[in-house]
């Protein structure tokens with residue numbers, strides 16, 4: 001019988017090998033695996049107006065209570081195509097455009113992420129691709145039914161003003177909501193800085209970085 005406590009060589013070799021095995025398992029192996037994962041590219045800082053719009057979309061006006069930014073895959077229809085797992089988009093989500101399902105990486109730079117919990121309105125992950133026209137969004141915020149006749153979205157008229165702003169405002173108010181353009185005669189309306197920031201944020205939602213970072217599928 002080998003007696004470890006009296007065999008000096010074993011006393012050194014056994015704990016040392018155990019230590020090396022554990023280092024291999026807990027540090028070296030995970031590090032090798034991690035090296036194969038591509039690091040997320042640093043995204044350039046957002047335009048301050050877009051940042052402000054994002055803040056208003058979340059905490060400010062709670063758009064996130066009715067809109068998600070999370071396109072779900074339908075795990076029931078998952079299949080393997082050319083060795084790669086393919087999960088089609090849930091039928092209910094495919095209605096909002098031919099976008100691929102959201103991926104964890106998309107939320108890496110978002111704080112907080114706006115995955116949402118309830119979808120009273122459509123998913124807005126790529127609304128800027130679908131609806132890139134700022135004027136459309138102003139009309140829509142002022143009176144959603146004017147551009148989406150059956151829409152249930154509440155109007156956000158408080159985001160507009162009839163008072164012509166002074167020239168030295170921090171935000172330029174050059175966006176005039178042309179109600180006449182809708183065939184509805186009415187007062188001239190200016191978008192407030194909040195409306196402008198919100199619309200800039202909405203049209204910035206294009207999932208462009210998915211392609212830039214090679215994450216698009």
Ligand code: HEC
Nearest residue numbers: 061062063066120121122127148150151152153154156198
């Ligand atoms: C009470 C729920 C509710 C809230 C709050 C809400 N929305 Fe909506 N929104 C909707 C619904 C419902 C629709 C879709 C109507 C339809 O089917 O056309 C919609 C549609 C939209 C669309 C058009 C999407 C498309 O593809 O046609 C945009 C853009 C939008 N909302 C932005 C916003 C923004 C920005 C806010 C916050 C200022 C907001 N919504 C707040 C319910 C809401």
